[in-house]
Amino acid sequence: MTTRTPQDVIGFWTEELSPDDWYRQDDALDDRIRDGFFDTWQVAHDLYRTWGATARGTLALLILTDQMSRNMMRGQARAFSTDGLARAATKAALVRGFDLAIDDPVRQFFYLPLEHSETMQDQDRAVRLILMRMDAPETLLHARAHRHIIRTFGRFPFRNAVLGRTSTSAEQAFLDGGAYGAVLRELRAEG
Incomplete structure (x- = not known):
């Protein structure tokens, strides 16, 4: 099992991929993400305390648990299994202002766990944060x-x-x- 670092996650997502790739459905990309990050995703709950201590660590955790999970397990219920963890990390990060330490367009990944929530309160908060x-x-x-x-x-x-x-x-x-x-x-x- 190989656990990647926050910089590995962020570097892959923001340097190896383009914003056009972030929401593109592509089997080859899904395989690449699964091959490179599945082991790390499996221990994401264990990483919450350490990665969640900094803005960049939280960003990596959010990309891993709210974005990469959807690529790695596309078409499976497991794709949404770390959404709760991502929402908790987002809410903790917002209290600490971590989102404001990250530039656009990458800042959106702090708000997407709220946008992916099936509760109205989270939806309203996501829209408000993106707007503001x-x-x-x-x-x-x-x-x-x-x-x-x-x-x-x-x-x-x-x-x-x-x-x-x-x-x-x-x-x-x-x-x-x-x-x-x-x-x-x-x-x-x-x-």
Whole structure:
């Protein structure tokens, strides 16, 4: 088992990848992330105290538990299994102002665990933080889209199948009608 360092995580995410890669679905990239970081992800709970003591350490922990997990376990319930840890790390970091020590666009990774939450309070907080602490209209648009979905359904319907949840008829209509992409188009049209 090889445990990587915070700098390994940040360096890979911000230097080897481009912002276009961060949200791209690509099997080869998912394999690369899994091969390089799965062992570290498996011990993420043990790293919380040490990595969470600094802004850059927390950033690495958030990338590992909220972003890389989605790549490494795409299509599996385990992709969301460290979301709670990521939210706890985010909330602790915000109290300490760690997010403000990290420049845009990487700062968004402090807010994404809130954006990935299925609670309205976290959604509202994510939108507010991005609005106040970043100059990133596209990032804000995505935060608003996530919040819209939670406001409408109380959960992310596109997770239902992998989490073994039954979709309501309204959720199925949402999924059949373009899902997240349709929400983005609607919000862009509103301005």
